[in-house]
Amino acid sequence: MTTTLSRRALLAAGALLAAPAPLRAQAGMRLVVVGGGFGGASAANFARRTYPDVQVTLVEPQRSFVTCPYGNLLLGGERQIGQITHSYDGLRARGVTVIHDRASGIDAAAKSVRLAGGQALSHDRLILSPGIALRWGAVEGYDQAAAETIPHAWIPADGAQTLLLRRQLEAMPDGGVVGLAIPGNPFRCPPGPYERISMIAHYLKRHKPRAKILALDAKEGFSKQGLFQDGWRALYGDMIEWVPGNRDGKVVKVDVRERVLETEFGTRHKVDVANVIPPQTAAALATEAGLANETGWVPVNTRTFEARAAPGIHVIGDANIPGPMPKSGFVANTTAKQAVASAVALHRGQPVPEALYFNTCYSHVGTEYGISVVNIFRPNADGTAIAEVPNSGGISPRGDLPEQRRQEALYADAWYDSITRSMFA
Amino acid sequence: MRLKALPGLMLALGVAGLPGVAAAQAPLAAEGCLGCHGPDGRGAAGAAPIAGRDRAEMVAIMLAFRANERPGTIMGRIARGYTEAEIAAVAEHFSKVAP
Numbered sequence: 001m002t003t004t005l006s007r008r009a010l011l012a013a014g015a016l017l018a019a020p021a022p023l024r025a026q027a028g029m030r031l032v033v034v035g036g037g038f039g040g041a042s043a044a045n046f047a048r049r050t051y052p053d054v055q056v057t058l059v060e061p062q063r064s065f066v067t068c069p070y071g072n073l074l075l076g077g078e079r080q081i082g083q084i085t086h087s088y089d090g091l092r093a094r095g096v097t098v099i100h101d102r103a104s105g106i107d108a109a110a111k112s113v114r115l116a117g118g119q120a121l122s123h124d125r126l127i128l129s130p131g132i133a134l135r136w137g138a139v140e141g142y143d144q145a146a147a148e149t150i151p152h153a154w155i156p157a158d159g160a161q162t163l164l165l166r167r168q169l170e171a172m173p174d175g176g177v178v179g180l181a182i183p184g185n186p187f188r189c190p191p192g193p194y195e196r197i198s199m200i201a202h203y204l205k206r207h208k209p210r211a212k213i214l215a216l217d218a219k220e221g222f223s224k225q226g227l228f229q230d231g232w233r234a235l236y237g238d239m240i241e242w243v244p245g246n247r248d249g250k251v252v253k254v255d256v257r258e259r260v261l262e263t264e265f266g267t268r269h270k271v272d273v274a275n276v277i278p279p280q281t282a283a284a285l286a287t288e289a290g291l292a293n294e295t296g297w298v299p300v301n302t303r304t305f306e307a308r309a310a311p312g313i314h315v316i317g318d319a320n321i322p323g324p325m326p327k328s329g330f331v332a333n334t335t336a337k338q339a340v341a342s343a344v345a346l347h348r349g350q351p352v353p354e355a356l357y358f359n360t361c362y363s364h365v366g367t368e369y370g371i372s373v374v375n376i377f378r379p380n381a382d383g384t385a386i387a388e389v390p391n392s393g394g395i396s397p398r399g400d401l402p403e404q405r406r407q408e409a410l411y412a413d414a415w416y417d418s419i420t421r422s423m424f425a
Numbered sequence: 426m427r428l429k430a431l432p433g434l435m436l437a438l439g440v441a442g443l444p445g446v447a448a449a450q451a452p453l454a455a456e457g458c459l460g461c462h463g464p465d466g467r468g469a470a471g472a473a474p475i476a477g478r479d480r481a482e483m484v485a486i487m488l489a490f491r492a493n494e495r496p497g498t499i500m501g502r503i504a505r506g507y508t509e510a511e512i513a514a515v516a517e518h519f520s521k522v523a524p
Contacts, residue, residue: 046456330460333460334456334457334460337453337456338453341453353453354453355453356453356454356457356506356507356511358456358457358460358503358506360460360461360499360503372499374499374502374503374506375506376503376505376506376507389506391505392502392503392505392506393502393503393505393506394502396498396499404498407498408498408499410470410471411461411471411472411498411499412471413469413470413471414461414462414463414469414470414471414472415460415461415472417463417469417470417471418459418460418461418462418463418464418469418472419460421463421464421469422459422460422464425464
C-alpha cells in the first residue's frame with residue numbers, strides 16, 4: 001500500500017516538476033502581452049523567468065501601475081500613493097520590451113495586434129489581460145463625467161480616482177454620512193467593497209468619530225460576510241450600516257449634484273461623500289474583438305485560458321469568467337503563469353501542463369485585524385470546467401481571535417510585497 | 426498513516442533526480458507559494474523564508490498542516506489543496522534554492 005502510493009506520488013511529482021518544460025525554446029517565439037496589471041505583468045515576468053528564449057512584448061498605456069489592492073489602505077490613511085505605485089523598469093531589466101501605447105484592435109487570423117500609435121505587433125501567441133470596463137449608465141445618472149464628482153475608485157489608472165475619494169473623506173465634516181453603492185456579482189475583487197468600508201471606518205473613527213457609513217448593496221450576501229461584520233462590530237460599533245438588496249439596498253439612480261443615491265424602491269439617501277462602484281464587464285478591447293459572450297465576460301478554456309471564441313488568444317485576469325474563481329489579483333497571477341506555460345507548450349506542440357490555481361484574498365478590517373479566504377482550484381481534463389479542491393481552502397476561523405487577526409494583517413503585507421515583486425521585480 | 430508513505434516517497438524522489446529542470450525555476454505547483462513567501466521563496470516581511478529548507482522537514486510540516494496536526498493561521502487551509510505528490514515536488518524545489 002505504502003509502496004504503491006509512493007510510486008504513484010513519485011510519478012506524479014516527476015510529471016509536475018517537468019511540467020513547464022523550459023530552457024529548450026525554439027528560438028524566437030514571440031509572445032505579446034496586452035495589459036500590464038496583475039494578469040499581464042505576472043505573465044510577462046513569469047515568461048522571462050521561465051522561458052529565457054521567448055521574446056516578450058508588453059503593451060500598457062500607463063507609465064506606472066497603481067494597484068487596486070491596498071488602495072483601500074490609502075483611503076484609511078495607512079498608505080501613500082507612492083507605496084502602491086509600481087514602475088515597469090523591473091520588467092524592462094528582465095528583457096521585456098515594454099511599449100506604452102493602447103492596443104486598439106486584434107486581428108486573430110493574422111496574429112497581429114494594432115496599437116493606437118499605428119504600430120502592428122505580430123506574434124506567435126497573444127496573452128490578453130485587458131481588465132474591466134465600468135458600465136456607464138447602468139446606474140442611471142452615473143457616467144464618466146459623474147465619476148469626476150462621485151468617484152468609483154475601482155479602476156485606479158493613475159491613482160486619481162482613489163486620491164479624489166480620499167480628499168473627499170478628508171474634507172467631510174464630522175457627523176457626515178459616507179454612502180457606498182455596491183454592485184451585484186460578478187465584479188472585480190469580491191471582498192474589496194467591504195474592505196473599503198472597513199478602511200473608511202478606520203479613518204473616520206480616528207478623525208470623525210460621529211460620522212456614519214451607509215453601504216447600499218445590490219446583493220443579499222458577500223465575501224467573508226460573517227468575518228467582516230464581526231470585525232465591524234468589534235472595531236467600529238454602530239458606525240456601519242449595511243443594507244442588502246432584499247431590503248432595498250440596490251442603487252439604481254444617482255443624483256450627482258445633490259449627492260443622492262436612489263434605490264430600487266425609490267428611497268433617496270442623501271449623503272456627504274458618495275462612492276459608486278458600478279456594474280462591470282470585460283474591457284472594450286476584449287468585447288470589440290468578439291471574445292465576450294452575453295454575460296459581458298470572456299469564456300475561456302480552463303486549462304489553457306484560450307478564449308472560446310479565438311484559440312491562440314489567452315485571456316487572463318478580471319476580463320474572463322473562469323467558473324467559480326473570483327476576480328482577484330492572486331487568481332490573475334496564478335492563471336497568468338498557466339496561460340504562459342500553455343501558450344509555450346502549444347506553440348512547441350507539447351502537452352499543456354497540469355494546472356493548479358491558487359488564491360488567497362486578505363482583507364484589512366483594521367490595522368492589526370486581517371482576515372482571509374483561501375481557494376485551490378483545478379480544471380477538468382478537457383478544459384471545460386473548474387472545481388475547488390474538496391475540503392481545502394476556506395475562510396479564517398470566526399471568534400475572538402486577536403492573535404490570528406494580527407498575524408493575518410502581517411501576512412497580507414507579505415502577500416502585497418511578494419506578489420508585486422513577482423510582477424514588477 | 427500519511428506520514429508512513431514519506432520515507433519511500435522522499436527516497437524515490439532523490440533517486441529520480443530532476444533532469445532538465447533548472448533549480449531556479451519553480452514547478453507550477455510551487456509558483457503559488459511565491460505569492461506570499463517572496464521571490465524564489467526567500468521570504469518577505471511577515472512571511473517565513475522557505476528557500477533552502479530541508480526537503481523532508483518541509484514535507485513533514487506540510488503534511489502536518491494538511492492533517493490539522495500543526496497549528497497555523499492559514500497554511501492548513503492551503504496544504505489541504507495539494508496532493509502528496511505536489512507537496513513533495515514543492516519541497517524538492519525549494520530545498521534546492523539558495524536561501
